[in-house]
Amino acid sequence: MITKRQQDILRLIIQSYTENEIPVGSKKLMESGIEASSATIRNEMKALEEFGLLTKTHSSSGRVPSIEGYRYYINHLLEPMTSSKGDVEQIRRGLNREFHEINDVIQYAATVLSKLTNYTALSVGPNLTDRMLTGFRIVPLNNRQIVAIIVTDKGNVESQVYTIPATFQSTDVEKIVQIINDRMVNESLWTVYQRLRTEIPMTMSRYFQTTDGILDFFEHVLGKAFEERVYVGGRMNLLDYETTLDSRAIKSMYSFMKNSEQLTKLFSSREGDIQIRVGDEIGVKMLHNMSLIQANYSIKDHGLGTIALLGPTSMPYSKMYGLLDTFSKELSQKLIGYYQELE
Structure with a gap:
C-alpha cells in the first residue's frame, strides 16, 4: 500500500505526462504542490519505481508512468473532469x-x-435481436448480381450484394423472395435466425431439387442482419x-x-x-x-x-x-x- 504522498506524486506525474508526454522530475513536482525536498521526492519516486508504478526512460531522466501505474491511477486516483x-x-x-x-x-x-x-x-x-423484419426485396444489378435489402421495424436497413451461382434459375430468386416474405416478414430477427437453422433447410428441399447454393444465399443475405x-x-x-x-x-x-x-x-x-x-x-x-x-x-x-x-x-x-x-x-x-x- 503506497502512502498518501506517494499517491499525490503518482497522480501529478500521470496528469503532467498525459498533458505533454515529458518525463517528470522532482522540481516539477515541487512546483505542482508537493511539499517536500527534492531529495525526499526523489526517494518517493524511487519507491514508486520499485513498486512497478513508475519507470525511467534513461538514468538521468524524470519518471514516466508504467502500465501498472496507469492501472493504479485509474482504479484509485482518477477524478473525471466535467465536460466544458x-x-x-x-x-x-x-x-x-x-x-x-x-x-x-x-x-x-x-x-x-x-x-x-x-x-x-x-x-x-x-x-438487433428484438427487431422485426418488416421488409425484404431484391434488386437486380446485372445477369449475375443482385442487391438484397432488409428493413427492420426500428429503422435498420441492411443491403448485401450477392453473386448468383450459375446453377440458379431466374425463377429460383423469385421463389426465395416469396418464401422470405411469406414466412419471415413481421417476425423478430431472433425468430428468423432460428428458422434459418431449423425450418428453412427443410422448406428449401420441398421447393428445389437441390439446395446447393440456396442455403448459402440465405446465410449470406440474412445472416448479415445478425452481425x-x-x-x-x-x-x-x-x-x-x-x-x-x-x-x-x-x-x-x-x-x-x-x-x-x-x-x-x-x-x-x-x-x-x-x-x-x-x-x-x-x-x-x-x-x-x-x-x-x-x-x-x-x-x-x-x-x-x-x-x-x-x-x-x-x-x-x-x-x-x-x-x-x-x-x-x-x-x-x-x-x-x-x-x-x-x-
Missing part, C-alpha cells in the same frame, strides 16, 4: 443533422467523437501515436481496424457505465501500448449501445472519461428522439 460547455455544444452540433436510418446515427457518432478527440472512436448500436457492426471513426489516428510500427505492422493494424468481427471482441463486457482497459487488458497483442475507454448506454425498449475511444496509454484519462460520459448521454438522447419519430 464548448465540448458539449460541439457534440450537440455534430449530432444535430438529419439521419435517414439508425445506422447512420451510429456511424456518424464515431466520426464526431474521433474529430473531437483526435483518437480512434468505435461505435456499436443497440442490440454486430462496429463503426470506426479516425481509423488512421492510431498511426499518430504508434510511430514505431513497420510496414507489416501497419498493414496488420489497418486490417484489424476494418474487421468488424474482431473489433466486436474488444467490447468484452456491456455491464456498467464506463470501463477503462490498459495495455494487455484489451486482449489484442498489437494494442499492448494502448488504452480503451468504453461507455455503455441504454435506450429503453431498444437495448444497449456502446461508444469507445482507442488511444495511447498516455491519453488524459480524466478529460476523456468525462467527455465520453457526456458523449454517450448526448448520443442516447439523439437515438431516443430518432426512435420516437418512428412511432
Whole structure:
C-alpha cells in the first residue's frame, strides 16, 4: 500500500505526462504542490519505481508512468473532469443533422467523437435481436448480381450484394423472395435466425431439387442482419501515436481496424457505465501500448449501445472519461428522439 504522498506524486506525474508526454522530475513536482525536498521526492519516486508504478526512460531522466501505474491511477486516483460547455455544444452540433436510418446515427457518432478527440472512436448500436423484419426485396444489378435489402421495424436497413451461382434459375430468386416474405416478414430477427437453422433447410428441399447454393444465399443475405457492426471513426489516428510500427505492422493494424468481427471482441463486457482497459487488458497483442475507454448506454425498449475511444496509454484519462460520459448521454438522447419519430 503506497502512502498518501506517494499517491499525490503518482497522480501529478500521470496528469503532467498525459498533458505533454515529458518525463517528470522532482522540481516539477515541487512546483505542482508537493511539499517536500527534492531529495525526499526523489526517494518517493524511487519507491514508486520499485513498486512497478513508475519507470525511467534513461538514468538521468524524470519518471514516466508504467502500465501498472496507469492501472493504479485509474482504479484509485482518477477524478473525471466535467465536460466544458464548448465540448458539449460541439457534440450537440455534430449530432444535430438529419439521419435517414439508425445506422447512420451510429456511424456518424464515431466520426464526431474521433474529430473531437483526435483518437480512434468505435461505435456499436443497440442490440438487433428484438427487431422485426418488416421488409425484404431484391434488386437486380446485372445477369449475375443482385442487391438484397432488409428493413427492420426500428429503422435498420441492411443491403448485401450477392453473386448468383450459375446453377440458379431466374425463377429460383423469385421463389426465395416469396418464401422470405411469406414466412419471415413481421417476425423478430431472433425468430428468423432460428428458422434459418431449423425450418428453412427443410422448406428449401420441398421447393428445389437441390439446395446447393440456396442455403448459402440465405446465410449470406440474412445472416448479415445478425452481425454486430462496429463503426470506426479516425481509423488512421492510431498511426499518430504508434510511430514505431513497420510496414507489416501497419498493414496488420489497418486490417484489424476494418474487421468488424474482431473489433466486436474488444467490447468484452456491456455491464456498467464506463470501463477503462490498459495495455494487455484489451486482449489484442498489437494494442499492448494502448488504452480503451468504453461507455455503455441504454435506450429503453431498444437495448444497449456502446461508444469507445482507442488511444495511447498516455491519453488524459480524466478529460476523456468525462467527455465520453457526456458523449454517450448526448448520443442516447439523439437515438431516443430518432426512435420516437418512428412511432
